[in-house]
Amino acid sequence: MDIARTPASPDGNPEMADAAFEPKAPPEIQRSDYTPFAWLIPTIRMEFDLGLDKTRVVTRLDVERNPDADASPTIRLNGDSLELVSITCDGGDCAGHMMDGDDLVVTLEGERHTLEIVTELDPSDNSQLMGLYASNGMLCTQCEAEGFRRITFFPDRPDVLSTYTVRMSGPKAQFPVLLCNGNRTDAGEEGGTHWAEWQDPWPKPSYLFALVAGDLVARTDSFTTASGRKVELNVWVRDGDLDRTEHAMESLKRSMKWDEETFGREYDLDLFNIVAVSDFNMGAMENKGLNIFNTKYVLADPDTATDGDYDGIEGVIGHEYFHNWSGNRITCRDWFQLSLKEGFTVLRDQLFSQDMGSAPVKRIEDVRVLRGVQFPEDSGPLAHPIRPDSYREISNFYTATIYNKGAEVIRMMRTMAGEERFRRGTDLYFDRHDGEAATCEDFVKSIEDGTGMDLTQFRRWYSQAGTPKVRVDLEHTGNSATLKLSQTIPATPGQPNKKPMPIPLKVALFDRQSGENTGEELVVLDQDSAIFTFDGFLQKPVLSINRTFSAPVSIERDVSRDDLVFLAAQDDDPFARYEAMQELMTGYLVGAVTGDLDDAGCKTARGDIAQAMKSVIEDDRLEDLMRGELMSMPSQAYIAEQMLVVDPGRIHAEREALKADLGDRLASQFHALYDRVEGLPFSLDAHAKGARKVKTLVLSYAAASDPAKAAELAAYQYDHSDNMTDRQGALMVLAGLDSPERTDKLQDFYNRYAGNALVIDKWFALQASSLHPDAIDHVKALRGHPDFTLKNPNRVRSLYMAFAANPSAFHAADGEGYDMIADLVLELDPINAQTAARFIPSLGRWRRIEEGRAKLMRDALERVAAAPKLSRDTFEQVTRSLG
Numbered sequence: 001m002d003i004a005r006t007p008a009s010p011d012g013n014p015e016m017a018d019a020a021f022e023p024k025a026p027p028e029i030q031r032s033d034y035t036p037f038a039w040l041i042p043t044i045r046m047e048f049d050l051g052l053d054k055t056r057v058v059t060r061l062d063v064e065r066n067p068d069a070d071a072s073p074t075i076r077l078n079g080d081s082l083e084l085v086s087i088t089c090d091g092g093d094c095a096g097h098m099m100d101g102d103d104l105v106v107t108l109e110g111e112r113h114t115l116e117i118v119t120e121l122d123p124s125d126n127s128q129l130m131g132l133y134a135s136n137g138m139l140c141t142q143c144e145a146e147g148f149r150r151i152t153f154f155p156d157r158p159d160v161l162s163t164y165t166v167r168m169s170g171p172k173a174q175f176p177v178l179l180c181n182g183n184r185t186d187a188g189e190e191g192g193t194h195w196a197e198w199q200d201p202w203p204k205p206s207y208l209f210a211l212v213a214g215d216l217v218a219r220t221d222s223f224t225t226a227s228g229r230k231v232e233l234n235v236w237v238r239d240g241d242l243d244r245t246e247h248a249m250e251s252l253k254r255s256m257k258w259d260e261e262t263f264g265r266e267y268d269l270d271l272f273n274i275v276a277v278s279d280f281n282m283g284a285m286e287n288k289g290l291n292i293f294n295t296k297y298v299l300a301d302p303d304t305a306t307d308g309d310y311d312g313i314e315g316v317i318g319h320e321y322f323h324n325w326s327g328n329r330i331t332c333r334d335w336f337q338l339s340l341k342e343g344f345t346v347l348r349d350q351l352f353s354q355d356m357g358s359a360p361v362k363r364i365e366d367v368r369v370l371r372g373v374q375f376p377e378d379s380g381p382l383a384h385p386i387r388p389d390s391y392r393e394i395s396n397f398y399t400a401t402i403y404n405k406g407a408e409v410i411r412m413m414r415t416m417a418g419e420e421r422f423r424r425g426t427d428l429y430f431d432r433h434d435g436e437a438a439t440c441e442d443f444v445k446s447i448e449d450g451t452g453m454d455l456t457q458f459r460r461w462y463s464q465a466g467t468p469k470v471r472v473d474l475e476h477t478g479n480s481a482t483l484k485l486s487q488t489i490p491a492t493p494g495q496p497n498k499k500p501m502p503i504p505l506k507v508a509l510f511d512r513q514s515g516e517n518t519g520e521e522l523v524v525l526d527q528d529s530a531i532f533t534f535d536g537f538l539q540k541p542v543l544s545i546n547r548t549f550s551a552p553v554s555i556e557r558d559v560s561r562d563d564l565v566f567l568a569a570q571d572d573d574p575f576a577r578y579e580a581m582q583e584l585m586t587g588y589l590v591g592a593v594t595g596d597l598d599d600a601g602c603k604t605a606r607g608d609i610a611q612a613m614k615s616v617i618e619d620d621r622l623e624d625l626m627r628g629e630l631m632s633m634p635s636q637a638y639i640a641e642q643m644l645v646v647d648p649g650r651i652h653a654e655r656e657a658l659k660a661d662l663g664d665r666l667a668s669q670f671h672a673l674y675d676r677v678e679g680l681p682f683s684l685d686a687h688a689k690g691a692r693k694v695k696t697l698v699l700s701y702a703a704a705s706d707p708a709k710a711a712e713l714a715a716y717q718y719d720h721s722d723n724m725t726d727r728q729g730a731l732m733v734l735a736g737l738d739s740p741e742r743t744d745k746l747q748d749f750y751n752r753y754a755g756n757a758l759v760i761d762k763w764f765a766l767q768a769s770s771l772h773p774d775a776i777d778h779v780k781a782l783r784g785h786p787d788f789t790l791k792n793p794n795r796v797r798s799l800y801m802a803f804a805a806n807p808s809a810f811h812a813a814d815g816e817g818y819d820m821i822a823d824l825v826l827e828l829d830p831i832n833a834q835t836a837a838r839f840i841p842s843l844g845r846w847r848r849i850e851e852g853r854a855k856l857m858r859d860a861l862e863r864v865a866a867a868p869k870l871s872r873d874t875f876e877q878v879t880r881s882l883g
């Protein structure tokens, strides 16, 4: 039966339906409203007749009443921008159905039925990149969180699990490769059309559905699992990209092995496919047996990918692979439980990367992301607990809080339990909930039962937002040291008052003379305040606290610069050394910006920092990779986080001044370091990576102290490099300088990589994130570059995310940067709402910025809010940011 496109409201009034179609305030969905779905859909069969402009989908659902849910006279099938061609029930007319907004509601009597639904899609017209869309002549899907409802009408919620059989057919010349979840069970061809049938034996929610059709080639390999199952592995890319897939394949095999060894998790199909697509909203997606990846997280060779890109690929391949157990075998009951799979899977990918490379360096990188992205989120208008209580658009909750803080919360349980006991907890979780759609509570209960810990109070980490502040004081009397700790958790939207949470802190006390400590201890602060006493210290020891960043909190303490210099030079925890260097520099910069330090004070502080930096440069026991971390300055965002009201211009100026001062004072040490490591042949081992890291750091200090010399050295590095890390590092430094080399090398880079989208993204990003005083004008000009397009999220991010994260450009005092982002959001919102909404948080920080700029930021937000038609995504972020 055919149905017109006009959505009819329940009472049949099309006027009203239109109002409901584009509501100004989309409804808020509450976690407490969860009820199980009234129907089960044990099996689903889909037939896709594929075409770029027209794809026809026939979906057959076997539905039966859910004995564990309240009975309902209707079944609600979600839709989003769908055209219903026809619907039948048990092979006949389906009289009782109507549209309710975008959803299809069918009246059903009796116990079980078969519904057959036909929809028609235009994948080329799908610029939102959710559902089925065209990218570079191929077809692919993205269904998490709510993309499946853009393909067919279905209860698009993660607790409805079905077994899928999918038949795909299409022109063979255009789509020689046809892929779907599970195993291919049959295939054939007739004339120019071919088809393939796929079956996924594992019941799954709709968000894990995927298909791909296109002209692709594969790197093929295999992995034999612990129990002897031979799995075929493929990494599918466009012709010409095959020689850039080796690292992805190696990362996949390492992930499979690691998950068996570390978490006892084995792969469960005979086939594992990864497909790289260039138009993708996020990093990658864990669809069962058919992971779809942003090309950025697949393609790499030394000429086009940096060391950071290589690490990113290993981490994301691991992440998506690990989801096969933490996400797919055990999925989420509802989207409020998102951190159940994301937090846990981020922890798993972090531990994997720690094991594959340098564990302390990986830990530092992860903490940097947490502090640079999640802490600001937690202290701003968009703060939410890792298990939120409400949302309007779930895409807005794929946040650093759900992912990264979620991982930290589980990491704390692991720290308190110890590795072995924690493993008993995760074994129990996987065993107990395999095949289910579970909750965060199910996870915590499993860890509790498996480890024997009491996590009653710890559960507050799931419900309370905000970064706890821990005040630390160390006192010394007689021969004992007294550690006084107290915690406060700042108010966040909707949560004015907080209760204390258990905060596990690793501490060590160092003897000032010997430089030795008495052994690391774990103290757990679970009250508002507590006192811990340590005996056997004739002299006041030096305190090292929150070692390895054992808790995601911010530490407040009065610590002498002498102690920090001591820890920076000799703490045996590399993270704590890094932390001491950061504290040393941050303390100085905050003092200089706020005026708390007078000129004389500033001078001594800079001297101390230089002394600490010098020991770092000259410490020959240090690996260069770690040395690079110790030499890195705190980011402008991190410094800003330490202040209540921020003047971005002042932070930038003081930070550059410190860089210049260190560059001056340590010029000969920096150059000796550069000379020592330069000329090392390219390899991906830690040694060579470390060399590349410190080289570019030396260039950036030189750029602040002696720009002409730095330009010369950077140009030399650019010309003589045989890899992207050195070349991009040199170009990054040049991009910030006003020198003839800047123009030359930027042009050279563009010419050299024209046509390589991922490298051209770097070219845009380098200019948008540069320290050049005219960066804002460069961004404006690049907006008009023929290679710029709003249709490709990687390109949009490479120009505008880089810009919004570049404080000295974005925070131009006249507000021009804010206007540029508001303009972008308004233009991008109808094209790709998910990507547009991701730019709102940069403007939402206004409360923490000095008055003049704060007003301009609000004005920009209000201009967005006033737009006559906004996506749910942008509407929610803008209203929360202004609120």
Ligand code: ARG
Pocket: 144, 145, 146, 282, 284, 285, 286, 319, 320, 342, 395, 398
């Ligand atoms: N589950 C994916 C991952 O973290 C991300 C999917 C994001 N989808 C979205 N619509 N925001 O690996």
Ligand code: ZN
Pocket: 319, 323, 341, 342, 345
């Ligand atoms: Zn994930």
